[in-house]
Amino acid sequence: MWINALVVFLGEFTSPFWGGVLAIFPAALISSLLVIHWIYGYESLFAMTRKLPIGSLSIFIYVISVMLIFPIVGFVWGTLLSLLVSLLTSYLLTQLGKLF
Numbered sequence: 001m002w003i004n005a006l007v008v009f010l011g012e013f014t015s016p017f018w019g020g021v022l023a024i025f026p027a028a029l030i031s032s033l034l035v036i037h038w039i040y041g042y043e044s045l046f047a048m049t050r051k052l053p054i055g056s057l058s059i060f061i062y063v064i065s066v067m068l069i070f071p072i073v074g075f076v077w078g079t080l081l082s083l084l085v086s087l088l089t090s091y092l093l094t095q096l097g098k099l100f
Helices: 002-013 016-023 025-041 042-049 056-074 075-099
Strands: none
Touching: 025 075, 056 075
């Protein structure tokens, strides 16, 4: 539940981009989809989920980086570094999406 609060907080006080980056993680995805559908309807839900497959690449990158980094630096630093790699991937995908 605190993950959902963090997603809403970041989306409100930073930018929708950072809220969206965190909203794709599995703990927040289903509840985010339910809230979007409940408040804005299915039209907005379609627009939000249209690019979901591309954005989910950041989760894949997170999992691969966890697999590679955890054995080297441990789970605390590994989590932070893997999250940083995932956020960088999301940013690069966003910049790439602006080109097309």
